[in-house]
Amino acid sequence: MAYALQQLINGVTLGMIYGLIAVGYTMVYGIIGMINFAHGDVFMIGAFVSLVSLLGLAALGVSAVPLALGLTLLGAVAISALYGWAIERLAYRPLRGSFRLAPLISAIGMSIALENYVQVVQGARVKPLAPVVPGGLTLMTEGSFAVQLGWMQVVIVVVTLAVLALFTWLVTKTPLGRAMRACEQDLKMAALLGIDTDRTISLTFVIGAALAAVAGLLFLLYYGSIDFFVGFIAGVKAFTAAVLGGVGSLPGAVLGGLLIGLIETIWSAYFSVQYKDVAAFSILAVALIFMPTGLLGRADVEKV
Amino acid sequence: MSDALLTLAGVSTFYGAVQALKSVDLVVREGEIVTLIGANGAGKSTLMMTICGNPRARAGRITYAGDDITALPTHLIMRRAIAHAPEGRRIFPRMTVRENLLMGAQSAPEAAGAFERVLALFPRLAERIGQRGGTLSGGEQQMLAIARALMSRPRLLLLDEPSLGLAPMIVRQIFAAIRALNRDQGLTVLLVEQNAFQALKLAHRGYVLVNGAITMEGSGMELLRRPEVRSAYLEGSA
Numbered sequence: 310m311a312y313a314l315q316q317l318i319n320g321v322t323l324g325m326i327y328g329l330i331a332v333g334y335t336m337v338y339g340i341i342g343m344i345n346f347a348h349g350d351v352f353m354i355g356a357f358v359s360l361v362s363l364l365g366l367a368a369l370g371v372s373a374v375p376l377a378l379g380l381t382l383l384g385a386v387a388i389s390a391l392y393g394w395a396i397e398r399l400a401y402r403p404l405r406g407s408f409r410l411a412p413l414i415s416a417i418g419m420s421i422a423l424e425n426y427v428q429v430v431q432g433a434r435v436k437p438l439a440p441v442v443p444g445g446l447t448l449m450t451e452g453s454f455a456v457q458l459g460w461m462q463v464v465i466v467v468v469t470l471a472v473l474a475l476f477t478w479l480v481t482k483t484p485l486g487r488a489m490r491a492c493e494q495d496l497k498m499a500a501l502l503g504i505d506t507d508r509t510i511s512l513t514f515v516i517g518a519a520l521a522a523v524a525g526l527l528f529l530l531y532y533g534s535i536d537f538f539v540g541f542i543a544g545v546k547a548f549t550a551a552v553l554g555g556v557g558s559l560p561g562a563v564l565g566g567l568l569i570g571l572i573e574t575i576w577s578a579y580f581s582v583q584y585k586d587v588a589a590f591s592i593l594a595v596a597l598i599f600m601p602t603g604l605l606g607r608a609d610v611e612k613v
Numbered sequence: 614m615s616d617a618l619l620t621l622a623g624v625s626t627f628y629g630a631v632q633a634l635k636s637v638d639l640v641v642r643e644g645e646i647v648t649l650i651g652a653n654g655a656g657k658s659t660l661m662m663t664i665c666g667n668p669r670a671r672a673g674r675i676t677y678a679g680d681d682i683t684a685l686p687t688h689l690i691m692r693r694a695i696a697h698a699p700e701g702r703r704i705f706p707r708m709t710v711r712e713n714l715l716m717g718a719q720s721a722p723e724a725a726g727a728f729e730r731v732l733a734l735f736p737r738l739a740e741r742i743g744q745r746g747g748t749l750s751g752g753e754q755q756m757l758a759i760a761r762a763l764m765s766r767p768r769l770l771l772l773d774e775p776s777l778g779l780a781p782m783i784v785r786q787i788f789a790a791i792r793a794l795n796r797d798q799g800l801t802v803l804l805v806e807q808n809a810f811q812a813l814k815l816a817h818r819g820y821v822l823v824n825g826a827i828t829m830e831g832s833g834m835e836l837l838r839r840p841e842v843r844s845a846y847l848e849g850s851a
């Protein structure tokens with residue numbers, strides 16, 4: 310019982326991280342109808358910038374944790390946002406209006422380029438970080454087993470849910486969100502209504518990248534180690550989460566992340582760690598057979 | 614005679630190597646309703662879209678309110694109080710009627726009160742305000758497209774086949790609304806219509822476009838009397 314509860318807590322935390330990354334995927338998809346495969350790598354960049362920043366601030370003698378985290382968050386968000394902007398300008402904008410697969414291929418190229426760039430600059434070895442936000446609550450003990458709820462886990466859940474609420478509001482209720490949806494539904498018509506479509510798309514990538522940076526920082530703080538490949542793994546999982554939840558749906562992204570995280574954790578705990586990814590992807594495959602648009606995806610009832 | 618609001622001088626537009634507009638000269642004066650008639654594929658929609666900068670004129674000059682807008686990006690052209698209800702309606706299918714209308718006013722800060730005015734013009738849309746655009750009937754979508762264009766309180770309104778798919782009574786309503794907006798608020802209109810008879814009766818002046826070139830120009834009544842126009846575009850009309 311205690312063991313199961315602990316797995317549940319861990320699974321929810323992992324799921325929320327996937328969900329947070331998946332929100333970025335789904336945002337960009339929701340605006341330009343394209344899967345930004347480099348999103349996971351922007352997440353990785355965000356994690357690395359956070360690492361460098363935390364180590365640098367520690368070396369400079371900034372010992373107040375909230376200050377160090379605040380500065381790191383700002384730095385990581387700013388630099389990742391710049392990456393997001395540059396990726397769109399370099400890899401996607403020139404291909405707008407060409408055949409559908411072109412930006413996808415370009416995205417995969419971008420992803421590989423970013424991974425290799427970080428591998429060369431930072432080295433291929435795993436980078437550790439001493440716990441910055443240690444401690445937590447002991448919820449219950451059963452024999453020698455104590456169920457822990459780490460503060461970091463609480464932070465991750467709260468941040469993800471807050472981001473979900475904020476972005477749902479942004480997309481559904483604000484003029485910017487309306488402009489973004491207009492761009493996705495009819496780019497040419499959006500321009501005919503005076504929308505600066507290039508700027509709207511740029512902004513979407515910048516926001517998506519900023520979200521990835523937040524996820525990168527949380528990931529680093531939670532796991533305490535990263536390498537250049539974390540973006541690929543987490544990116545594929547988050548992408549799966551976005552598809553499972555219904556790509557384009559923000560709550561779907563978090564729900565999908567939650568499911569993938571729980572499946573992975575529970576499978577690892579009770580069956581085998583080696584096959585956790587197989588379990589996650591099998592469930593995706595089965596789910597898509599019965600619900601092709603994902604759990605919360607839109608059913609396209611439209612006149613033509 | 615008042616000043617020209619919109620002037621096209623020697624405008625040519627191409628799709629790849631195909632020339633769709635051939636050195637078009639056209640003037641729309643402030644406060645006028647001007648109609649453009651022509652057969653399918655003559656280039657009417659292309660002319661309207663060229664004014665909006667998409668596709669861009671490859672030769673010639675487009676002047677609006679005294680400024681050269683030929684090379685401006687589309688969104689900056691449209692922010693100068695020009696509104697276009699383009700061919701094929703192009704409403705946003707996954708937005709509600711309300712959101713579609715708000716999109717029309719999004720880049721026009723002086724659009725206050727437009728919502729009520731537009732809904733008064735199309736009460737049908739008020740009944741469907743929360744419904745998604747994609748689920749409206751064809752005629753309702755057409756009303757929404759016109760209403761959306763009016764949301765920005767435009768000075769120049771471009772209408773590409775606004776009567777398409779609408780019941781005759783709704784068409785008469787829309788034409789009456791255009792006339793009223795023109796008369797009471799000085800709205801300038803450039804109108805493309807399949808229904809050449811009604812359009813020429815409504816318009817102060819008209820142009821005939823054949824294979825991308827203007828072949829005739831005159832007042833609405835003048836063109837209505839021309840035998841070439843009658844035989845080509847008014848076949849079977851009242």
Ligand SMILES: Nc1ncnc2c1ncn2[C@@H]1O[C@H](COP(=O)(O)OP(=O)(O)OP(=O)(O)O)[C@@H](O)[C@H]1O
Nearest residue numbers: 628631633651652653654655656657658659660700
């Ligand atoms: N995107 C495009 N690419 C290539 N050719 C095009 C494109 N759009 C239009 N054309 C061609 O340009 C010509 C003019 O088309 P346009 O749509 O302007 O005609 P129209 O007068 O509006 O016709 P209709 O009355 O049928 O709406 C046609 O021959 C058409 O095939």
Ligand SMILES: [Mg+2]
Nearest residue numbers: 657658659700
């Ligand atoms: Mg046309």
